């Protein structure tokens with residue numbers, strides 16, 4: 518393990534503690550929260566025999582870890598919570614905790630009790646997540662980075678409200694129009710599994726965007742209850758509703774798809790999963806099975822509640838090298854031993870949807886070189902796999918029309934790149950043929966797959982690129 522990695526692992530741990538302690542601090546100090554976290558006698562009465570709220574910080578956060586907790590706090594204070602938990606039920610009839618800010622409820626409020634889940638969401642603890650600084654277009658553009666109080670190891674849901682790239686893109690591409698409604702939505706119902714067209718969620722008010730995709734974004738129902746897969750009505754200090762749909766892909770559909778199924782288009786992840794993976798029976802996995810693997814623990818760490826199978830709140834995707842590397846397999850073949858014709862196969866073996874999926878900005882490049890005995894590259898070829906911006910393939914023939922269309926900047930940048938390979942669908946084996954011009958001799962074909970978070974910025978900017986696979990084949994031409 519390189520030194521850098523170890524340091525980061527350490528800082529993740531202590532950052533988590535810092536953030537959590539701050540969450541506790543705000544809750545204890547909050548005037549509207551009646552019980553004092555550690556002293557309130559009402560708390561000891563408990564709500565029922567099975568629910569004994571103990572709001573003291575968990576042992577690992579108390580004496581002994583003071584320095585570990587303090588240090589990261591000065592460098593990186595967690596986002597300031599906007600409002601306190603309104604009440605903690607101390608008797609069976611006490612009012613339940615409620616969340617008047619709706620989906621703008623800061624996640625720290627939930628993290629006060631759901632300590633381990635919050636740590637995953639807010640620090641990426643348990644995954645190899647890494648936010649990559651981004652530039653919009655040219656190398657002269659400023660590098661867009663997360664605010665200092667957001668660790669680069671955080672989950673994308675946790676930084677969604679401050680991720681500078683969507684904010685800048687909205688300005689550059691849409692003239693400031695509130696297009697990215699899925700980044701800051703109000704509470705919604707899940708769509709039916711088979712709905713033909715996925716509707717857009719309603720956006721929050723612009724002043725409430727910064728908290729991003731919060732715990733409440735996924736868990737709060739339009740009537741103010743917290744949904745989850747279990748029946749916890751006897752133990753939870755807030756209104757809950759048992760919803761088996763939370764363990765299915767429909768829980769992700771509204772933000773991870775838009776409109777009807779259009780093969781090859783952007784913003785289709787749920788529909789790709791439903792039509793290409795689930796319906797043909799390629800696997801039993803829902804989104805959660807791959808993106809929220811479970812472990813056995815308590816839902817609310819300091820409560821006297823049973824162990825349950827709890828989903829890790831990490832959602833590794835294109836900011837995880839481990840996840841990216843598991844998506845595709847690359848192989849090179851030469852169908853006829855005497856001919857230079859090559860076949861390169863890009864197989865989607867690990868994703869329950871197309872790769873790349875989601876935003877049209879994403880791309881996978883396949884780069885192939887033929888290298889001779891002296892190490893010189895004698896032939897080279899490249900392909901780009903990417904979601905189309907709109908309902909038809911990106912094509913530079915449309916650039917002039919785009920300029921007068923409804924989304925001139927975004928449509929133009931997509932079409933200007935010209936035709937490219939469609940994303941590799943779930944389970945697909947995409948075969949690409951290439952016949953390099955070679956004289957007789959012995960060569961090595963070397964192929965590499967590279968994932969690019971932003972296909973529209975200068976290719977020389979490689980901070981947003983990750984090598985995700987390679988293959989080689991030696992060929993001799995007579």
Ligand code: HEC
Nearest residue numbers: 627630732736744745746747749752753759816817820822
């Ligand atoms: C004061 C402590 C506390 C706060 C604050 C709190 N919870 Fe809970 N929550 C609990 C407890 C206790 C349970 C029940 C645990 C059990 O029985 O395993 C629970 C249960 C849950 C469940 C499981 C529901 C189910 O039906 O499966 C979810 C989801 C949940 N909470 C989400 C949240 C979210 C989101 C927030 C913030 C908006 C939040 N909680 C705030 C203590 C809290």
Ligand code: HEC
Nearest residue numbers: 673677680699700734768769772804808832833834835836
């Ligand atoms: C409330 C809307 C919303 C819901 C519901 C939602 N997501 Fe997301 N998700 C987002 C947004 C917005 C981003 C991107 C944030 C950013 O990069 O700034 C994202 C990012 C992700 C990423 C990381 C992508 C990357 O670039 O690394 C994964 C993986 C993911 N979501 C999976 C899921 C899964 C699985 C579910 C269902 C359990 C789900 N999401 C539910 C809005 C949502």
Ligand code: HEC
Nearest residue numbers: 766769773787790802804807834835844867868869873875
């Ligand atoms: C069989 C496992 C599997 C299932 C099921 C699955 N995914 Fe993924 N997902 C992956 C892999 C592997 C990647 C990495 C490839 C990539 O980023 O394109 C990925 C990447 C992603 C990304 C990152 C895209 C980006 O642009 O950053 C998102 C978002 C995502 N998945 C959402 C979902 C949603 C929503 C579902 C359910 C509708 C789902 N996934 C189902 C394995 C899976």
Ligand code: HEC
Nearest residue numbers: 624627631634635638731732735745763764805816827828
């Ligand atoms: C992007 C959507 C999303 C966000 C954001 C989110 N959750 Fe969840 N959560 C889910 C889903 C989906 C499940 C059900 C997972 C499963 O069991 O398959 C779940 C399950 C839970 C459960 C029940 C345990 C379990 O695994 O079933 C609790 C408690 C919980 N979440 C609390 C939180 C808290 C606290 C936060 C914020 C720190 C949070 N969640 C943020 C989607 C989300």
Ligand code: HEC
Nearest residue numbers: 682683686687696697698699772773774775784874875876
């Ligand atoms: C249907 C919901 C939805 C809408 C509408 C939407 N987005 Fe997104 N956006 C997402 C999700 C989910 C992701 C996460 C990555 C993915 O799926 O590829 C994302 C990712 C992004 C990213 C890349 C951030 C990263 O993770 O690196 C940018 C930039 C972005 N969106 C900008 C916009 C802009 C600008 C608009 C308005 C034109 C918009 N989005 C509209 C759901 C949406």
